[in-house]
Each structure stands twice: as structure tokens, then as C-alpha cells.
Amino acid sequence: MLTAQWLYGLAGCLVTGIGLGNALLGSSLLKRVLAINVMGAGVFMMLIAVAYRGPDLAPDPVPHALVLTGIVVAVSATALALALARRLDREQDDG
Amino acid sequence: MADTLVWLVALPLTGAVATLLLPRQANMIAIGSAVATAVTAGVLVHAVSAQGALHYAIGGWHAGLGIALRADGLSALLLLMTALVMLAATTYAGAYFSSAGQRRQLWPLWLLLWTSLNALLLAGDLFNLYVTLELLGLSAVALACLGGKTAAIRAALRYLLVGLLGSMMFLAGVSLIYAGYGTLDMAMLTAAVGPGPVAWTALALMTAGLLLKAALFPLHFWLPPAHASAPAPVSAVLSALVVKAAFYLVLRLWLEVFAAVITPAAASLLGALGAGAVLWGSWQALQAERLKLLAAYSTVAQLGYLFLFFPLLQALPPGPARDLAAGGLVILALTHGLAKAGLFLAIGVIQQRAGHDTIRELGGTAQQLPATTFAIALAGVALIGLPPSGAFLGKWQLLAGAVTTGQWLWLVITVIGSLLAAAYIFRVLGHAFGHQPYPGRPVTVAREEWPALLLAASAAVLLGLAGLPVWGLMEIRL
Numbered sequence: 001m002l003t004a005q006w007l008y009g010l011a012g013c014l015v016t017g018i019g020l021g022n023a024l025l026g027s028s029l030l031k032r033v034l035a036i037n038v039m040g041a042g043v044f045m046m047l048i049a050v051a052y053r054g055p056d057l058a059p060d061p062v063p064h065a066l067v068l069t070g071i072v073v074a075v076s077a078t079a080l081a082l083a084l085a086r087r088l089d090r091e092q093d094d095g
Numbered sequence: 096m097a098d099t100l101v102w103l104v105a106l107p108l109t110g111a112v113a114t115l116l117l118p119r120q121a122n123m124i125a126i127g128s129a130v131a132t133a134v135t136a137g138v139l140v141h142a143v144s145a146q147g148a149l150h151y152a153i154g155g156w157h158a159g160l161g162i163a164l165r166a167d168g169l170s171a172l173l174l175l176m177t178a179l180v181m182l183a184a185t186t187y188a189g190a191y192f193s194s195a196g197q198r199r200q201l202w203p204l205w206l207l208l209w210t211s212l213n214a215l216l217l218a219g220d221l222f223n224l225y226v227t228l229e230l231l232g233l234s235a236v237a238l239a240c241l242g243g244k245t246a247a248i249r250a251a252l253r254y255l256l257v258g259l260l261g262s263m264m265f266l267a268g269v270s271l272i273y274a275g276y277g278t279l280d281m282a283m284l285t286a287a288v289g290p291g292p293v294a295w296t297a298l299a300l301m302t303a304g305l306l307l308k309a310a311l312f313p314l315h316f317w318l319p320p321a322h323a324s325a326p327a328p329v330s331a332v333l334s335a336l337v338v339k340a341a342f343y344l345v346l347r348l349w350l351e352v353f354a355a356v357i358t359p360a361a362a363s364l365l366g367a368l369g370a371g372a373v374l375w376g377s378w379q380a381l382q383a384e385r386l387k388l389l390a391a392y393s394t395v396a397q398l399g400y401l402f403l404f405f406p407l408l409q410a411l412p413p414g415p416a417r418d419l420a421a422g423g424l425v426i427l428a429l430t431h432g433l434a435k436a437g438l439f440l441a442i443g444v445i446q447q448r449a450g451h452d453t454i455r456e457l458g459g460t461a462q463q464l465p466a467t468t469f470a471i472a473l474a475g476v477a478l479i480g481l482p483p484s485g486a487f488l489g490k491w492q493l494l495a496g497a498v499t500t501g502q503w504l505w506l507v508i509t510v511i512g513s514l515l516a517a518a519y520i521f522r523v524l525g526h527a528f529g530h531q532p533y534p535g536r537p538v539t540v541a542r543e544e545w546p547a548l549l550l551a552a553s554a555a556v557l558l559g560l561a562g563l564p565v566w567g568l569m570e571i572r573l
């Protein structure tokens with residue numbers, strides 16, 4: 001069962017890397033916002049893998065709490081980014 | 096006395112909610128919470144110096160599960176700087192934002208920013224640091240676009256994306272730490288962390304994220320547009336406090352939590368980036384055409400000096416010489432915070448009175464706004480590092496450390512940076528003292544000009560002449 005945990009963890013690292021790369025090199029604003037969210041998903045996957053303590057034990061609740069908080073923060077930050085992007089778009093249309 | 100830790104977060108937070116719910120009384124509430132929070136910060140500094148480090152476990156839940164707050168000498172000093180800068184900037188912001196509508200938008204975010212700064216400085220574990228870092232970033236971005244100009248919104252959006260990227264890298268490091276050590280409490284980690292791939296990777300990720308937020312060269316690209324296009328009181332707080340919060344975390348991680356892991360090469364890398372920041376930031380400040388852009392590039396340069404201390408602290412063995420250098424680092428950071436906030440507030444006065452902040456057209460400013468010109472000169476004394484400013488004491492320790500450890504390069508960088516700082520400050524003063532045959536009548540508006548003057552004077556005179564308690568407080572550790 002150790003392999004499943006590693007699979008999750010390494011996949012999380014991979015997703016984080018993909019998100020990071022696109023956030024740095026992304027061509028458009030929307031792509032960057034999405035890439036940062038992908039990166040967040042990767043980090044959350046890593047945290048979920050960390051919580052696994054074997055088939056007989058309940059998972060560690062602390063990383064789960066961290067993931068929940070992290071999702072709330074990521075959603076609010078994305079909302080702010082999209083609101084600013086929309087306003088910028090509207091002003092460019094007007095000007 | 097440990098209750099003060101909770102009050103420092105609860106007071107501005109209550110104020111933020113109250114200004115949102117009672118927009119008519121927002122001004123009164125904001126100023127009331129600002130005064131109360133600042134007084135509490137003063138009480139905390141007194142308590143820490145009298146009783147030593149303070150701890151508080153919220154709701155009785157202890158470290159590992161609950162939210163632990165703690166304050167040592169370093170936190171107390173930065174909390175006091177935050178309180179002084181915020182109090183002065185709050186007074187000025189009330190005058191700067193003339194319409195009630197603007198102030199209604201300002202106060203909740205303003206007090207939320209203060210809440211997150213205080214919570215960050217008091218947080219005792221890595222995850223709460225992540226949360227407070229995000230709260231700080233979000234409120235700072237929202238404040239930065241209050242001016243409503245397209246340039247400001249574009250800069251704020253870039254600021255937000257950079258900040259998010261930095262936080263995500265920090266969080267990735269935090270999850271590695273939890274996987275490796277099973278705790279996020281900083282005191283427990285300090286004892287547990289040892290050299291190895293987990294610690295190195297985590298440190299690299301967290302540091303990279305924080306350096307992005309602290310705008311260390313060459314990751315500073317987002318700072319000048321964001322700080323230069325925000326409203327002046329907001330720029331003051333962003334430049335003096337918000338970037339310092341990220342720097343404070345680098346300091347905690349490198350000098351405490353990961354102290355066993357740091358190699359001289361890694362510390363030298365930070366020093367080299369700091370040297371790049373000093374040279375590039377000062378040079379760009381000298382080229383700047385607008386006062387606010389000059390102040391923003393000066394922030395890039397001044398942050399560079401702080402990172403020059405890392406290779407020195409790494410090379411010095413624990414003992415009095417290292418403590419002196421660490422105190423020098425902190426007093427340099429405090430002086431920059433007060434001086435840069437004072438400079439931005441003074442620039443705000445000029446911008447509103449003259450209608451622009453173009454350096455070449457500043458002629459007559461000294462005749463029209465004598466008090467504000469004096470504030471800029473005092474802030475300049477502190478930014479250059481002339482005696483009797485606090486920065487003089489800090490740079491003196493930097494030079495002494497460079498000589499003791501034989502790292503001459505940092506000494507050369509400091510001297511060149513200080514000369515460039517003198518050049519860009521005197522360039523501003525030269526234009527400001529340019530004589531105009533028919534200047535307007537000299538004006539002194541107390542509420543607008545005093546905050547800048549007091550901040551600049553405390554950086555240029557008070558910290559230098561009465562800076563000794565800084566070293567005393569730095570002795571108080573957790």
C-alpha cells in the first residue's frame with residue numbers, strides 16, 4: 001500500500017511542477033491564474049498523500065485541515081484575480 | 096500579559112468588521128482602533144522586555160493542533176514599528192482620501208492589513224504563517240488598486256499573481272516539512288531539522304516563495320509599478336511593512352528553524368542577490384523621473400542591504416560579535432521602515448499640493464512646503480545612512496562584520512550603495528530647493544505634514560540616538 005501513497009505524492013509533485021512552469025511562462029493572464037490553481041491542486045495532493053498512515057489507521061487530520069484552509073484561500077484569491085482582470089478588460093474596452 | 100498577544104490581532108480585526116458594518120462612523124472607529132492597537136503594541140514591548148518571551152495558546156489548544164501565538168524580542172520590535180507606521184499613515188490617510196466614499200472602501204481593508212501583519216509577526220507555526228501571508232497579500236492587493244487608475248489595477252493584478260505564486264511555493268515547502276518531521280511548530284522544528292534532502296528542498300521552495308514576496312533582486316520586477324501607482328498612504332505601508340513581513344520570515348527560517356542546514360555557499364548566494372539589489376535598485380532610483388518610482392526603487396535597494404547580513408551572520412560564531420551584527424540588521428530594517436513610510440507620506444503631500452510628482456518640476460517646493468521638504472531631507476539622511484540615523488548604526492555593524500569575517504566585497508557594495516543613495520536624495524533636494532520667483536504662500540497643514548515629519552525624524556534621529564534597547568530586546572528569544 002506504500003506504493004499508492006508514493007504514486008499520489010509524486011503525481012502531486014508533477015502537477016505542482018506543471019502548474020509552476022505554466023504560471024511562470026504562461027502567455028495569457030487567464031492561463032496564469034489557472035496555472036496557479038493547478039499548482040495549488042498539486043500541493044493539496046501532496047498534503048493528502050502525507051496524511052496517509054497505512055490501511056489500518058485513520059489518516060492524519062492535520063494535513064486535511066491544511067488542505068481545506070488552502071482551498072478556501074485559493075478560491076478567494078482566484079476570485080480577486082478574476083475580478084481585477086474583468087475590470088481591467090472593461091476599462092480597456094472603454095478606452 | 097500574554098493576553099496582549101490576542102488583543103493585537105483582535106483589536107484591528109474588530110475595527111475592520113466595525114468599519115464595514117457602520118460606514119457612517121468608520122472614521123472614528125478606524126482612528127480609535129488604530130490608537131488602541133498602537134497602545135497595545137507598546138504594552139507588549141514593555142511586557143516582553145520586562146518578562147521575556149510571551150506565549151498564548153488560543154482556546155487552550157496547544158502547539159501541534161491549536162493556534163499558538165508567541166512574541167520574542169524580534170517580533171516585539173517589528174510589531175512596534177508596524178504600530179508607529181500604521182498610526183502615522185492612518186492619520187494621514189484620513190486627510191489624503193478626501194471623499195467619504197473612498198474612506199469607506201479604505202478602512203476595512205486597511206485594518207485587515209494591520210490584523211494580518213500582527214498575526215504574522217505573532218504566529219508560531221508554519222501553517223499559520225501561510226494563512227497570514229495570504230491574508231496580508233490579499234488585503235495589500237485590494238488596497239493597491241484603491242486609486243482606481245488602469246495602471247494601478249494592472250500593477251495590482253501582477254502583484255497578486257506574484258504573491259499567489261510565492262505563497263504556493265511556500266505551502267509546497269510546508270507540506271514537505273510536515274511529511275519529513277510531522278510538525279509545523281517552529282520551536283519544535285528548530286530542534287528537529289537536520290541536513291538532508293527534505294530540509295534542503297523545503298528550505299529552497301519556501302525561500303524562493305518568500306524572496307518573490309520580499310522583492311529581492313532579480314525577483315523585484317513587480318514592486319516598482321505596484322508601489323509607485325498605489326495611493327501614497329498605501330505605498331507607505333506596502334514599502335515599509337508588507338515587504339518586511341516576507342523578509343522577517345526569511346530571517347526566522349534562516350537564522351532559527353533551518354539554522355543547522357544553512358551552508359556558507361547558500362548564505363553567500365543571498366548576499367550576492369542583496370548586492371545586486373543594492374546596485375541595481377540605487378541605480379534605477381537615480382534614473383527615476385517620478386518621486387514615487389524613486390522611492391519604490393530605493394525600497395528594492397534598501398532590502399538588498401538586509402540580505403548582505405546573511406553571509407556575515409553565517410560566518411560569525413555565536414557570541415557578542417554575532418549578536419551585534421544581528422541587532423544591526425534589525426535596526427537597519429526598522430530605520431528603513433520608518434524612513435520609507437515618512438518619505439512616501441511626504442511625497443503624497445507634494446503630489447496632492449502640486450498635482451504631480453515629477454522630480455524635474457519640483458522647483459519651489461521648499462518655499463511652499465517647508466515642513467514636507469524637511470521631512471524628505473530627514474528621510475534621506477536615514478536612507479543614506481548618515482549619523483545620527485538608525486541606519487548609520489546598522490551599516491556600521493555591517494561594515495564591522497565584513498571586516499571581521501574578511502568579506503570585503505560586501506563593504507565595497509555598502510559604500511557604493513550609500514554614495515548612490517546620497518546622489519538620488521540630493522538630486523531630489525536640489526530640485527526641491529530650486530528657487531521660484533513667485534512661489535505660492537508657504538503652507539503647513541498639520542494633519543497632512545506631521546505624520547511624515549514624525550516618522551522621518553524618528554528614523555533619522557531617535558533610532559540612532561536611542562537605539563540601544565534594540566540590542567537588548569534582540570537578546571530575548573523564545
